Amino acid sequence: MAEPAQRPPASAEGEAIAVSPVEKAAVEAVAPMPVPSPASDFFREPEALDPDEQGDLAAEHFDRMVNASIARLTQGVSPASLNRAYSDWAINLACSPGKQVELWQYAWRKAVRFGFYAAHSLAGHQTADLIAPEKGDKRFDDEAWTKPPYNLLVQSFLLTQRWWEKATTDVRGVSRHHEAVTSFTTRQLLDFWAPSNFLTTNPVLQKTTLEQGATNLLHGLENFAEDVEHRMTGKKPSRSRQYRPGREVAVTPGRVVYRNRLIELIQYAPQTDRVRPEPILIVPAWIMKYYILDLSPEKSLIRYLTEQGFTVFAISWKNPDSEDRHLGMRDYLDLGLNAALDAVGAICGADAKTHALGYCLGGTLLSIGAAAMARDGDERLKTVTLLAAQTDFTEPGELSLFIDSSQLAFLKDMMWQQGYLDTKQMSGAFQMLRPNDLIYSRLLHEYFFGVRADKNDLMAWNDDATRMPATMHAEYLEQLFHENLLARGQYRVGDRPIALTDIDVPIFAVGTQKDHVAPWKSVYKIHLLVDVDVTFLLTSGGHNSGIVTPVGHPRRIYQVATAHDGQHYKDPDRWQRETPVHKGSWWPEWAAWLVERSGACGMPPRLGNTEAGFPPLEPAPGTYVHRP
Numbered sequence: 001m002a003e004p005a006q007r008p009p010a011s012a013e014g015e016a017i018a019v020s021p022v023e024k025a026a027v028e029a030v031a032p033m034p035v036p037s038p039a040s041d042f043f044r045e046p047e048a049l050d051p052d053e054q055g056d057l058a059a060e061h062f063d064r065m066v067n068a069s070i071a072r073l074t075q076g077v078s079p080a081s082l083n084r085a086y087s088d089w090a091i092n093l094a095c096s097p098g099k100q101v102e103l104w105q106y107a108w109r110k111a112v113r114f115g116f117y118a119a120h121s122l123a124g125h126q127t128a129d130l131i132a133p134e135k136g137d138k139r140f141d142d143e144a145w146t147k148p149p150y151n152l153l154v155q156s157f158l159l160t161q162r163w164w165e166k167a168t169t170d171v172r173g174v175s176r177h178h179e180a181v182t183s184f185t186t187r188q189l190l191d192f193w194a195p196s197n198f199l200t201t202n203p204v205l206q207k208t209t210l211e212q213g214a215t216n217l218l219h220g221l222e223n224f225a226e227d228v229e230h231r232m233t234g235k236k237p238s239r240s241r242q243y244r245p246g247r248e249v250a251v252t253p254g255r256v257v258y259r260n261r262l263i264e265l266i267q268y269a270p271q272t273d274r275v276r277p278e279p280i281l282i283v284p285a286w287i288m289k290y291y292i293l294d295l296s297p298e299k300s301l302i303r304y305l306t307e308q309g310f311t312v313f314a315i316s317w318k319n320p321d322s323e324d325r326h327l328g329m330r331d332y333l334d335l336g337l338n339a340a341l342d343a344v345g346a347i348c349g350a351d352a353k354t355h356a357l358g359y360c361l362g363g364t365l366l367s368i369g370a371a372a373m374a375r376d377g378d379e380r381l382k383t384v385t386l387l388a389a390q391t392d393f394t395e396p397g398e399l400s401l402f403i404d405s406s407q408l409a410f411l412k413d414m415m416w417q418q419g420y421l422d423t424k425q426m427s428g429a430f431q432m433l434r435p436n437d438l439i440y441s442r443l444l445h446e447y448f449f450g451v452r453a454d455k456n457d458l459m460a461w462n463d464d465a466t467r468m469p470a471t472m473h474a475e476y477l478e479q480l481f482h483e484n485l486l487a488r489g490q491y492r493v494g495d496r497p498i499a500l501t502d503i504d505v506p507i508f509a510v511g512t513q514k515d516h517v518a519p520w521k522s523v524y525k526i527h528l529l530v531d532v533d534v535t536f537l538l539t540s541g542g543h544n545s546g547i548v549t550p551v552g553h554p555r556r557i558y559q560v561a562t563a564h565d566g567q568h569y570k571d572p573d574r575w576q577r578e579t580p581v582h583k584g585s586w587w588p589e590w591a592a593w594l595v596e597r598s599g600a601c602g603m604p605p606r607l608g609n610t611e612a613g614f615p616p617l618e619p620a621p622g623t624y625v626h627r628p
Helices: 021-028 051-074 079-094 097-122 150-167 176-192 203-211 215-233 301-307 329-348 361-375 397-402 405-418 423-433 435-448 457-463 470-482 520-528 572-578 587-596
Strands: 254-259 263-268 280-283 312-317 354-359 381-387 507-512 534-539 557-563 581-583
Touching (some): 079 176, 079 405, 097 150, 150 176, 203 215, 215 435, 280 329, 280 361, 312 329, 329 354, 329 361, 354 361, 405 470, 507 520
Parallel strands (some): 381 507
């Protein structure tokens, strides 16, 4: 049983704040960490420095101010990083005459074929297209695009796009990273000039404008003005306000039972007369609000778990501001995961081991915490579940295009000035991974067709983004994303490195087929990093939609198989070919897995434990979820 925590006086708002033993120790500690992190000099102050060091620091601050100003214009993309990638490509292409001849020949052949195609098409003859859009590209699906001159615009655009794809790939001598950056960036530039994006070249938009007497353009102008207002004032769009935490979403009943400067811990009320003795602790990503797992009641994973007879706790992260710039990964581990486990143990009993679930970044944090706990002999965990969470970052998908030494320095300077990474900067990076779907298509429909897409609860949640403290995000990007220290066994917690092979509890890992943030084959690498039974489940959908898959979803499928410790490794492609496909939601599969590893049902614990220093405070969803 955890020792009772000291209760401080009420805050200025009249709310008592619980302090766990872990937080108390963190607050009382005054000695620096034995091994400083790479971001520990992020906010060096000039005091106690000699004149030469003060001059060096002033020069460094000036450089950071310049880079931060540039970052505002480039949306956080480093010009030096782009220049290095294109220089590598251009120099190696200049030294590859064979590749140049190949490109000239390809361009000549396609130009001749396009000439014949254009002549036949303008003469009114039916002619097979020279090139088809890629699978999933719906920009030119309307029949109007098949008639001249618009079909010529489409074919010319697609041929140009294909030529540049050949030109920026398979150039001998170009590094894989620079090739990926060059190809990706060139593709984004070309997509901007797609004929579907402009009134003068989009026949569908022209037809709509004529039929509606240009009122669609007026509605689009109103939408644009509304978006500018929201961006300048920081207010949520009215459509997002239809889904308010505690009213339309995040309505599963419960109470906040613990709060510190970084988290609120919510304990949910039981929905059954008897519950499993092992509680579930949910560690969500801090990049978005926690209620992704507690949306509308019919889409709430938290509600589903309580209905299955589990006691559920969830961490609600505070939305940090500039005053939290010094919070690092160690703080998120101590004041987040460890503090929450203290509270769960005090409420449910020290003998009740915890099923821990981590989602996205929360899953990475959970894997770090689980490895550290195993190293130190802490046996509070019963199982570990990782949802779309990476532990090996060698193949993290297209997000890696934004990460190299130059880009990291640029991001650090931007965060150094703000004290955090802003929500708009994060969402912009994610949108650039799928610009046709997330940027151009939306702008076209809202500003030219004048039609607002109806918001649902998931889309409204997506608008409710959070910031990330500068120190924590810099450490995460550098130590995990860039240097991959966790997978290499070199990530340090305290004064010693941790190894994922130390984890000694079963793992349930979930990947999603269309994940652009944590590609499922990257998530699958957990098989290579641990020495325990791993049950891996692959579900259809994306990073969020695949996880939020309620029972009864009509279009979801999944595959699941368990790799027992000691069995031979299956690569992900072979695993996908050989594993049976099931229809429906993956939630019941996971719930059954938890039941197999849980004890017999008994009486549910009470909400909170006042005697141990964890009294029930506000009703769920608490106060942190409402902070802008």
